[in-house]
Amino acid sequence: xxxxxxxxxxxxxxxxxxxxxxxxxxxxxxxxxxxxxxxxxxxxxxxxxxxxxxxxxxxxxxxxxxxxxxxxxxxxxxxxxxxxxxxxxxxxxxxxxxxxxxxxxxxxxxxxxxxxxxxxxxxxxxxxxxxxxxxxxxxxxxxxxxxxxxxxxxxxxxxxxxxxxxxxxxxxxxxxxxxxxxxxxxxxxxxxxxxxxxxxxxxxxxxxxxxxxxxxxxxxxxxxxxxxxxxxxxxxxxxxxxxxxxxxxxxxxxxxxxxxxxxxxxxxxxxxxxxxxxxxxxxxxxxxxxxxxxxxxxxxxxxxxxxxxxxxxxxxxxxxxxxxxxxxxxxxxxxxxxxxxxxxxxxxxxxxxxxxxxxxxxxxxxxxxxxxxxxxxxxxxxxxxxxxxxxxxxxxxxxxxxxxxxxxxxxxxxxxxxxxxxxxxxxxxxxxxxxxxxxxxxxxxxxxxxxxxxxxxxxxxxxxxxxxxxxxxxxxxxxxxx
Numbered sequence: 001x002x003x004x005x006x007x008x009x010x011x012x013x014x015x016x017x018x019x020x021x022x023x024x025x026x027x028x029x030x031x032x033x034x035x036x037x038x039x040x041x042x043x044x045x046x047x048x049x050x051x052x053x054x055x056x057x058x059x060x061x062x063x064x065x066x067x068x069x070x071x072x073x074x075x076x077x078x079x080x081x082x083x084x085x086x087x088x089x090x091x092x093x094x095x096x097x098x099x100x101x102x103x104x105x106x107x108x109x110x111x112x113x114x115x116x117x118x119x120x121x122x123x124x125x126x127x128x129x130x131x132x133x134x135x136x137x138x139x140x141x142x143x144x145x146x147x148x149x150x151x152x153x154x155x156x157x158x159x160x161x162x163x164x165x166x167x168x169x170x171x172x173x174x175x176x177x178x179x180x181x182x183x184x185x186x187x188x189x190x191x192x193x194x195x196x197x198x199x200x201x202x203x204x205x206x207x208x209x210x211x212x213x214x215x216x217x218x219x220x221x222x223x224x225x226x227x228x229x230x231x232x233x234x235x236x237x238x239x240x241x242x243x244x245x246x247x248x249x250x251x252x253x254x255x256x257x258x259x260x261x262x263x264x265x266x267x268x269x270x271x272x273x274x275x276x277x278x279x280x281x282x283x284x285x286x287x288x289x290x291x292x293x294x295x296x297x298x299x300x301x302x303x304x305x306x307x308x309x310x311x312x313x314x315x316x317x318x319x320x321x322x323x324x325x326x327x328x329x330x331x332x333x334x335x336x337x338x339x340x341x342x343x344x345x346x347x348x349x350x351x352x353x354x355x356x357x358x359x360x361x362x363x364x365x366x367x368x369x370x371x372x373x374x375x376x377x378x379x380x381x382x383x384x385x386x387x388x389x390x391x392x393x394x395x396x397x398x399x400x401x402x403x404x405x406x407x408x409x410x411x412x413x414x415x416x417x418x419x420x421x422x423x424x425x426x427x428x429x430x431x432x433x434x435x436x437x438x439x440x441x442x443x444x445x446x447x448x449x450x451x452x453x454x455x456x457x458x459x460x461x462x463x464x465x466x467x468x469x470x471x472x473x474x475x476x477x478x479x480x481x482x
Contacts, residue, residue, distance in 0.1 A: 311330060407445045411445055
């Protein structure tokens with residue numbers, strides 16, 4: 001059996017292609033992995049993983065987070081340490097694993113060609129590379145969505161036991177990884193129930209749904225208990241507020257031309273390629289609506305469902321109440337999105353006359369390779385996170401024993417991050433108060449010149465004894481007594 005698999009690996013160009021994409025994708029995700037400092041959310045990951053097991057679960061519950069990723073990070077940190085590279089390495093490995101899984105899902109649902117095209121998209125996707133370099137659960141969430149969808153397609157394709165096990169593990173683990181997974185689980189389980197009606201697989205599908213539901217009951221009960229506790233200031237469990245539009249999401253999923261992590265402004269250069277790719281993805285739907293969707297097309301229906309429902313439902317929710325439409329929650333949409341774009345591209349290719357195909361291929365390559373290269377260049381050259389490590393190095397070289405270090409404006413929320421890097425070398429305060437007037441020098445850290453100017457105006461009374469002596473490029477203002 002071992003010889004059989006080795007022989008198949010050596011002879012299959014498809015497997016070699018996926019292997020090459022995986023290695024290339026890992027190299028892209030490794031490049032600059034530990035370059036940037038930790039930021040607030042990554043420090044939360046570290047702090048949670050250092051708690052005892054029981055306290056970790058309760059602390060994540062009180063913070064409104066599912067615990068699985070943090071439970072996995074606890075033994076990892078114990079073995080490999082808590083450096084920037086070590087903390088982000090699990091996300092890199094999980095993000096790399098999504099490349100072959102995307103190929104397998106595309107191949108199982110449609111064809112090898114679609115699977116390979118979708119895997120190519122994930123390999124060089126700037127947003128997937130970005131989150132593979134962050135110590136947060138989003139790459140794990142993406143991996144579990146892929147596992148669940150792959151298991152569902154296998155279960156639909158009469159690969160009963162294997163598909164049932166994959167889908168069961170993926171769905172249960174996903175529910176305990178992030179609350180947003182519920183939108184994907186709704187699509188996967190709903191599609192299975194629809195596609196299996198009237199077939200012999202319907203019993204296995206219902207047993208899967210019941211097993212997942214029972215396994216999720218402890219977490220549902222814990223969340224319900226946490227929400228019903230009569231405590232003032234209890235966080236609203238589920239998702240943090242984010243301000244996004246459907247167009248923002250489409251641009252950042254497909255071409256990602258700006259490098260800001262959470263509040264990107266889509267470049268006007270991205271309008272045409274994004275609209276073109278979405279148009280290519282929609283073309284097969286128009287054809288199938290005219291012809292009628294048959295049972296053979298239901299795996300493709302799952303792919304479209306994984307793109308549309310987890311985006312549309314949160315967006316509608318956000319229009320009616322709390323805004324929960326955030327790009328990092330929607331990262332698991334990207335594999336299915338690249339797959340449906342590949343479906344549209346293959347379908348369009350098959351409709352073209354043979355003489356037109358080389359021309360269309362040349363135009364596509366000339367248009368999208370430079371754009372994707374520029375997107376990746378921006379992702380690597382621009383900082384996504386505040387440079388707290390550099391700030392700490394600057395302060396260690398300049399701060400004296402009688403100096404005060406304060407964070408002003410929006411940067412005040414990051415006080416624990418700078419304190420983590422300081423490790424007691426100097427004291428850090430979240431905002432200047434009257435007691436800092438006696439300091440020999442005052443070092444103030446903030447985000448951006450405009451925000452810092454506003455903060456300085458509002459703190460004029462406290463800052464009266466000081467005069468500006470230097471403004472550093474990394475957001476530090478040095479103040480000395482007059």
